[in-house]
Amino acid sequence: xxxxxxxxxxxxxxxxxxxxxxxxxxxxxxxxxxxxxAQAGYEVTILEAGHFHPPGSQEGKSETHxxxxxxxxxxxxxxxxxxxxxxxxxxxxxSTLVNQAVCYRLPEQIADKWxxxxxxxxxxxxxxxxxxxxxxxxxxxxxxxxQFLNENNKIxxxxxxxxKWNNGYMKRNTSHCVGCGSCPMSCSIGAxxxxxRTFLPMAHQAGAKIISGFQATEIRLKKNSIEKIVGKVxxxxxxxxxxxxxxxxxxGGAIQTPVLLQRSKYKDKSGQIGKNLIIHPxxxxxxxxxxKLDSFKGVPQAVYSFEFAHFGHKELGSILLYGDFExxxxxxxxxxGVGDNFGExxxxxxxxxxxxxxxxxxxxxxxxxxASDYKIEYELTDRDRETLAAAARHMGNVFFSxxxxxxxVGNKEYKNPQDLQKISAADxxxxxxxxxxxxxxxxCRMGKPENSVVDSYxxxxxxxxxxxxxxxxxxxxxxxxxxxTIMAIAAQIAERIDLxxxxxxxxxx
Numbered sequence: 001x002x003x004x005x006x007x008x009x010x011x012x013x014x015x016x017x018x019x020x021x022x023x024x025x026x027x028x029x030x031x032x033x034x035x036x037x038a039q040a041g042y043e044v045t046i047l048e049a050g051h052f053h054p055p056g057s058q059e060g061k062s063e064t065h066x067x068x069x070x071x072x073x074x075x076x077x078x079x080x081x082x083x084x085x086x087x088x089x090x091x092x093x094x095s096t097l098v099n100q101a102v103c104y105r106l107p108e109q110i111a112d113k114w115x116x117x118x119x120x121x122x123x124x125x126x127x128x129x130x131x132x133x134x135x136x137x138x139x140x141x142x143x144x145x146x147q148f149l150n151e152n153n154k155i156x157x158x159x160x161x162x163x164k165w166n167n168g169y170m171k172r173n174t175s176h177c178v179g180c181g182s183c184p185m186s187c188s189i190g191a192x193x194x195x196x197r198t199f200l201p202m203a204h205q206a207g208a209k210i211i212s213g214f215q216a217t218e219i220r221l222k223k224n225s226i227e228k229i230v231g232k233v234x235x236x237x238x239x240x241x242x243x244x245x246x247x248x249x250x251x252g253g254a255i256q257t258p259v260l261l262q263r264s265k266y267k268d269k270s271g272q273i274g275k276n277l278i279i280h281p282x283x284x285x286x287x288x289x290x291x292k293l294d295s296f297k298g299v300p301q302a303v304y305s306f307e308f309a310h311f312g313h314k315e316l317g318s319i320l321l322y323g324d325f326e327x328x329x330x331x332x333x334x335x336x337g338v339g340d341n342f343g344e345x346x347x348x349x350x351x352x353x354x355x356x357x358x359x360x361x362x363x364x365x366x367x368x369x370x371a372s373d374y375k376i377e378y379e380l381t382d383r384d385r386e387t388l389a390a391a392a393r394h395m396g397n398v399f400f401s402x403x404x405x406x407x408x409v410g411n412k413e414y415k416n417p418q419d420l421q422k423i424s425a426a427d428x429x430x431x432x433x434x435x436x437x438x439x440x441x442x443x444c445r446m447g448k449p450e451n452s453v454v455d456s457y458x459x460x461x462x463x464x465x466x467x468x469x470x471x472x473x474x475x476x477x478x479x480x481x482x483x484x485t486i487m488a489i490a491a492q493i494a495e496r497i498d499l500x501x502x503x504x505x506x507x508x509x
Contacts, residue, residue: 003204004052004092008213008235015233015241019045019209021497022229022245024216024260026050027094028486029470030251031195031203032135036494038206042501045243046200046208049215049234049252050091055190055197058182063329066185070098072255079365079378083430086279086376087438088253091186092212093196095253096483099438100183100301100324101172101192103141104480105132105488109311118447118475121456122492131488131495138202139173139193141484148179150298152353155289156323157303159398165307170322172302173484179298184326214241216252219264225464247465247497249458251490254440254472255367255376261444262369268462272453276445277365277378278477279437282358283428284326284334285392287399288406292350295325301356308394311479317387318360318479321395325354334434336408345408353399357391359384360477367443380435385428388435392427396420409433439482444472458493469493 007015020043023030030046038044050070058066067075072088079086089095106125114120122128149157160167173193182188190197204210216231226248233239250257258274266273301324308319325331331354337345345352365378380388396407400417407414409423410433427433444453449461454473460466469490471482478485 003201003210005209005211006052006213007211007233008051010233010235010239011237013237013239015239017045017241017243019043019243019245021045021247021249022047022243023249023251024229025094025251025253025256025470026092026195026200026210027089027251027253027470028096028195028483029490030249031093031199032487032490033249033251033469033494034208035199035203035206036491037498038203038208040498044203044208045245046203046210047214047216047231047243048092048210048212050089051212052092052196053097053186055186056188058186059188063185063327070186077376079376081379081430083435084279084281084378084380085434085436086255086440087436088255088440092200092210093194096194097186097196098184099483101174101194102301102481103139103171103173103484106485107311107479110477110479114475118445118452120446120475123456128485128488128492131491132484134491135484135487138198139487140175141171141173143169143171144177144299144302148177148299149302150179150295150325151293152295152325153299153302153323155293155353155402156321156355156398159401160303160305160307160321162401163397165305167303167305170302170304172299177299181296181298181300181327183300184330216260217263219248219260219266221264221266224462226466247467247501249467249469251468251470253470254443255374257468257470257472258367258443259369259374263371268453268460269449270451270453270461272445272451274367274369274443275364276442277367277376277440278361278442279365279378280358280439280477281361281380281384281388281435281437282356283388283392283409283433283435284324284331285355285357285395286331286334286336286408287353287404288345288348288408289351289353289404293353294350295353296327300325300327308391309479317383317390319387319391319394320358320480321391321398322356322358324356336411336413338411353404355395355398357388357395359387359391360479380428382425385425388428389423389425392423393420396423439471439478441471441474441478441482442476444468445475446473447475457496467493467497
């Protein structure tokens, strides 16, 4: 079913649209909110800057081409210091198209922390339970069948168990996964229940209009309301558009949403727009084994240990340990060595194991927009670097316990478990190791008007008809992969908008 209108195909120089509810962004927040509001009978229009890439459309193309096509800034979105990469999808479905499909509910300790530290309402696990259930019914998170676990994940799990660490198998939102391993390049057979496979076609079936290639560039205000949003069309004619609506929902993600607000010269009373950026930084330690592993086969990310997660404890560094393998280019990007040494390691690609170690950082970043670009100021703290080093030491113990011959962290090699104590915060300094974040959040956080951008249900404090419904409104770290929580909160926000419009008699259908 073709549920997307290709906006870039237009030949009109200027397009003017009108709808009841306009949603900017088609990721985890925008797609879910769009479906539930369309289902409730509203005229909904969802605009997406990226394009539609159906399953199989990337078949036969190189990993570098796919990343340039499906990711924000061709997967080279960097902080101002150019030492931390921040990954986001840019396509119909947003980051759900290219993530690892991992689904966790919010840990109870994190939910309690949100309520206590940020005075948010309706975000306890009991409050969110019904919305998680609504979302899970559609995207069907489930544990990966054992036959699709690759040797890389099996090694990690055996190591977790032998160390007697907390462990488990991830739930992933898939339906007929065959372990092809293409998750971060978009699922080639459409087995990932990303937004382009679930909530967006459902929204279309309920009456929503979904347009790709339309990038919002400015919000136009009239008194204390949004009058319209204007933007540009990604076509050769350099067309422009404007869209009028009764209600606007910004769902472009934790970087693009504050950028849009800043470019519109909108200033909230709290001064928090673009601040408090969290990314969940991670690294990819690797290990060399004597036997062939072919870690690129099977599901890339399927097992975890939360032994060192320490959810909700400020004084302890929070670490998540995952089995993970990112394909040839992604893994080569993380590989140790220079020159002949790098070539030797690359030649042993089929013998490599890899993990992802992710932390809940203490650092907080700031996003600042200019007329044509934006700057991400984000630097890890000394404590964050020590936490990453500790995570690398933990994962080294896992790999050596399973017979690894060498262990690689950044450009350093370790040949036995005793050497692991040499891994220090200094090894996590800029340009010594590739540090990545893929869970940006918190830049338009919810809470009380004096220290937040939106209320607990996504309404922008100072705007009558403006809402935000993406990772930017999360008041603090989710502790784990955030997509399921973003979806659940989006369902909650959609319900609140519906109730509000009904109470005001503004529902037209």
